[in-house]
Amino acid sequence: MTSALRIGIAGLGTVGAATVRLLEEERELLARRCGRPLEVRAVSARERGRSRGIDVSRYAWFDDPAALAAAAEVDVVVELIGGADGVAREVARAALRQRKHLVTANKALLAHEGTALAACAEAAGVALGFEAAVAGGIPICKALREGLAANPITRVYGILNGTCNYILSAMREAVQRGERGDFAPILAEAQRLGYAEAEPSFDVDGIDTAHKLAILTGLAFGCRLDFEGIHIEGIRGIDGTDIAFALELGYHIKLLGITRRSEAGIEQRVHPCMVPRSAPIAHVEGVLNAVVADGRYVGASFFEGRGAGGGPTASAVVADVIEIARGARAPAFSVPAAALDRLPRVPLEERYGAYYIRLMVVDRPGVIADVAGALRDHGVSVEAMVQRQRDPGEPVPLVMTTHETPEAAMQRTLAQIARLNSVVEPPHMIRIEAL
């Protein structure tokens, strides 16, 4: 058995403490699987005395995580502080500068600086592991980098944020129970249960999903990460009425991150989608995550598992450490950093797909003719239409699904419809994804 791999852990929140616990509890199993012991040698956090269910007195303590990253007794730095700038970035850079392997669960940092960090790691001859940054316990980074590496990947999409999926699942269940299924009270309930943060915008506005999507794009297509190129919409605009119509039309509504490679370049987008009930991803419920990768030879591969929490995230962190202990070195983003392509962005306006539209209209003669005229003017063809009566005098929902059409045409159509006198609310639009 060769010498121990010495680990320093910066950040002892839920994930950091779970990682220390896993490394201690499974010490023997891990040594067997790695051919050498994995030893926690140093830890760092803001408060030394806080109770975390682990005995930090066994490890060297660092008040300054950047000092831990540079410490001579550490071979692998595990960064679990979080955040794209400030301390976490400093720790990551210090580790690579000192030629330490770096393992991180920090999706924000990677989304913004993944390309640069991969180049630094390669230059230093060390590993950069980030399995824990995307979809927690699902080994999707490894699958894209290695398991599916024989395939040109055409598309990757997934449910990457458990908070949004929990909220959308709960909204749908409420609608199915005959309740309204509005967003606000269900968000409040998710906050009460600990599934959503007090400040939820990072999750519900799609930013967290976009961070993960940027990483998946780099892995799948061997290209430089481009977080700024992602079109991002969250789930605040979804209401129970749309969920009810989705069910009636055979769809579930999910917040997906989608990245697609075409001749023209890379299309990255995060937004609520109507997904057909026949698609496996439609049935991923609650806080679970799921990812689908489409490869030229393998077809569609579907992965589902727990996306967050101490256990699954620690499992992914330690998998990266095992990889390092075993001496494996696949390039962080599937190809060497210098060879990462710089691919053009395909703007959302070029999406070609079907759409769900809900208008709230005054129920009077000519309304449908006006709407149909707007659709015709922009070459948008209607697949199905549903109008339902409410109390007389109240606006009624007029719901349509379209055949496949360019996003740009759809946007122009919606702008024209919004100007109609008989349409009393801004149109609600949800993209229908062919999966």
Place this chain on the structure above:
Amino acid sequence: MTSALRIGIAGLGTVGAATVRLLEEERELLARRCGRPLEVRAVSARERGRSRGIDVSRYAWFDDPAALAAAAEVDVVVELIGGADGVAREVARAALRQRKHLVTANKALLAHEGTALAACAEAAGVALGFEAAVAGGIPICKALREGLAANPITRVYGILNGTCNYILSAMREAVQRGERGDFAPILAEAQRLGYAEAEPSFDVDGIDTAHKLAILTGLAFGCRLDFEGIHIEGIRGIDGTDIAFALELGYHIKLLGITRRSEAGIEQRVHPCMVPRSAPIAHVEGVLNAVVADGRYVGASFFEGRGAGGGPTASAVVADVIEIARGARAPAFSVPAAALDRLPRVPLEERYGAYYIRLMVVDRPGVIADVAGALRDHGVSVEAMVQRQRDPGEPVPLVMTTHETPEAAMQRTLAQIARLNSVVEPPHMIRIEAL
């Protein structure tokens, strides 16, 4: 860029030809991802002149695959001949003896000789890759060996044979259309469509599933492979009546391979299962495969994809070749061969679970009392009972589900019930799995 990795391919059937095509079509992408070219240098098959959609004149030709395995111009031998003995075994052994890396899709060979082959490969300092041997395009070997390697695995189960899953899915669809859904005509249809072999017993009797399960057991638990320790039942005994009752009770019937680690040892079994409709694996349809791994920290990870065919299998074969080109060397069965545990078998009799039982009974007073008496005698408690009237005079089905009970008690109960005069057919029993 370092020197090319030189590949010899033994066997040019569907998978062999697809592998050659993939390596040629994706030459550039693969070189980028590996940091070096992957070059097919030699091939071998029974008939040189056969049309396969590839130009074999570009490669050194070997009539004798064992000679290919020993050829100086080959670094990696890809064995795609199949079969547990004879030529395939000879090729595998010759390759390792000559210190060539070995990649194989041969589940039968691995199930029987996996432990020995892993030891030979380690002794020779070369890789043994077999991602293609289990569940085709699903990178489950890699997931167990690496992605989930931080977890003690408690259980792995899956749909590992597309033929059986196709037949069971088609039987259920027939029942849902109001037809009988009998096994024989649907097998015949599957044979006509090319989803089942002319000689189907390898698939429908569960042997292929068991080969794959033996490999998963080794990977998940770091133990010596024990194909002989697997309890194997196929799907010939399932009929439409059971599928109809399963649907009524909220279950789908699937042929699962299940391997479980407990204090007592390893329990490996292949048999038809009733799986609750709420489990993701219940919805894996047609020829798709799926695997679920339960890890202590990660929870349940679910993987679904195409399990067979040229493209998915070639994708898995080439993933192993990429691994070799990149220089990665995780131990074949998760721990070094010398450290593989020899774990005791837990016999099927110790299974503890619920059961579905269908009896065909003569409908006369006292029948239920007799059956209930047998159950009581062995401590088996009934969860639900369904009896339905048919034409008078004909035997009627009496269907029960039990609470959890030891298999041994269930077997004794069934033996006693089979002896009752009012029970006119051997009892039908299907295990209900808590997933």
